[in-house]
């Protein structure tokens with residue numbers, strides 16, 4: 262039935278059967294005029310909600326002036342965006358890209374170049390340590406170090422140079438480091454993995470160990486960052502500053518793809534003109550929207566909402582029957598469904614019928630990540646619908 266709606270679209274997704282035609286704030290409307298509360302937010306690309314007026318205005322103003330120059334020339338938007346984003350991150354430099362996977366690929370290139378040119382790793386020997394259960398995107402290099410068979414299998418041969426250790430185990434990570442290790446690449450909270458939080462103190466230990474062993478700490482904050490967890494970055498939860506931030510998703514304000522690698526001069530400065538680039542990266546439309554995103558985050562309003570409403574959401578989820586575990590940080594929750602109540606997909610379908618959009622991950626887990634503009638009463642309503650959906 263759903264495939265019939267998009268006969269010419271390749272089957273690389275399995276969408277829930279709803280065709281959305283309009284969105285505003287935390288709500289969307291389908292082609293029949295039925296309204297749904299969006300508890301997925303485009304996998305956190307819509308942290309500010311659908312069509313946030315300030316973001317739409319920034320985009321519209323820029324559409325009326327200039328949209329694309331390529332980086333062959335300067336444009337008047339990229340500089341201010343980079344300055345604001347660097348300040349938000351407490352770093353020197355920003356390398357703009359488009360999608361999250363491109364930011365990850367860029368981070369890998371930066372780490373290797375830093376390994377050879379600064380650390381002195383012998384040619385072709387650089388290693389990057391990653392975590393089991395990771396999700397960093399869909400390019401051939403990235404899926405090569407995924408241990409999710411659906412993401413990984415049949416897409417080889419895979420790029421060498423990656424070593425995977427259990428997520429949350431700082432001893433295993435430390436033991437895997439040798440003289441050829443250029444970087445550790447982790448998500449501070451594993452989103453696609455089911456909102457998996459590491460044990461307290463893990464990120465601090467990763468920071469200490471990487472510093473002591475002259476290894477870069479690259480934090481993939483593409484889903485966890487920009488207000489989602491009640492702080493600007495998930496690393497802030499442990500007061501940790503990585504060497505490299507990878508950002509995407511909400512950086513584009515839910516309007517267009519904007520990603521970035523943010524680091525200090527001694528790291529990102531290793532990339533020289535011509536060695537890396539992107540036709541669309543840093544375009545003036547993306548930069549104008551990205552600058553407004555940073556301005557919204559600088560108010561602290563969204564982080565504060567996520568913190569307070571996140572506690573509210575968590576308290577409600579913990580009271581539900583048919584739930585075996587709740588993992589959450591801010592307005593971001595992974596909810597393990599008791600198999601007796603159905604699969605994650607079945608619960609998502611029942612929620613859809615009740616006017617709530619949410620998505621399952623890894624079979625029994627339901628993920629909730631509403632826009633940070635959602636109201637407490639709307640969360641309560643979604644929790645009521647979930648209580649019904651868990652009853653079948």
Ligand SMILES: *Cc1c(COP(=O)(O)O)cnc(C)c1O
Nearest residue numbers: 360361362396397398481483484
């Ligand atoms: C979504 C995601 C990516 C990939 O982003 P795309 O824009 O889909 O390429 C990378 N890392 C994490 C942690 C993500 O959640």
